[in-house]
Amino acid sequence: MSHSKLSNKTVAFLVTDGFEQVELTKSWDAVKAAGATVRLVSIHSGKVQGVHHDEKGEQFDVDSCVGDVSASDFDALVLPGGVFNPDALRVNDEAVDFVRDFFKQLKPVAAICHGPWTLIEAGAVRGRRVTSWPSLKTDLVNAGADWVNEQCVCDQGLVTSRNPDDLPAFCEKVIEEIAEGKHAQQTV
Template identity: 45%
Template sequence: MTEITNAKILIMATDGFEQSELQVPLTKLREAGAEVHVASPEGREITGWDDKNWGESVPADLSISEASVETYDALVLPGGQINPDILRMNEEAIALVKGFADSGKVLAAICHGPWLLVEAGVARDRNVTSWPSLRTDLENAGGKWTDAEVVTDHGIITSRNPGDLDAFVAKIIEEVKEGRHDRQAA
């Protein structure tokens, strides 16, 4: 696996995140050498959703309000239905997503995570994918939706579901190695 030993990556989530969509990037990005932190709304431990029931808990390293775009090279947004639906109502979470988009730093969202891209107003004119039920939301927000394992548009990475995690994480590593991306404001 490609090394990203100097990278700092933030995963933002709350209770109800899709278990594998947080755990797999957390583990694989750390294995690649990145320093990875988890931010939750209150900076407390959060519990995942695994199949049809509550899953395992993950400790948070900081609260969303403590997270700074300047500190990190990338922001990862796990899906699950509950997690992004709660976060898209959190003004600090949306400001952080917008901040990463505006900075040109890597912004990665999987499954229902692209709801946060919609809410932050950064899906417009972007090539994106997601869980199929978000297609209309993304298209209504001006996104160009495609059914593909991973879609990248100037450092904004999206994937559909847990089956895409290997490609999703590999693309995060590749894009972090590339550094900042030039983007036109959406």
């Protein structure tokens, strides 16, 4: 992949404590290697705690608090999973508004594993074909999504995948969608 494919693109990675570390690091490294500027956004400043399934991982420095930035500051959004991370994000009004604004601005959004929980709260899955960790299927269907069990699904700039095993396909599609830019049908 070309180092300049995403030059002049800035991508937000929205997480809080309890995110699945590999879902952040692999997608972060791939997007950065494609030439994008990457920023870690969270609901609090300082550091955020990664996890490896149910065990603590590393801590990562937060670049910006979600209340201090806007979707207009970025070209795309990535939502790593982990159980605790999206559960905390979806009850934070600033985080939900931040996610919703990417859809209002027709910008690419990517979510993996449990990440789509936050998309439900943002009202962004109705009528969309998505995938996720299997335990989110009922929540996504109840929110109006067409849930499928596939490695990577893209619906008008919304990229979703099921788990860390899907990261190679997820990262490739995320980069492709960010390179394409806005998606006319991506509205909430």
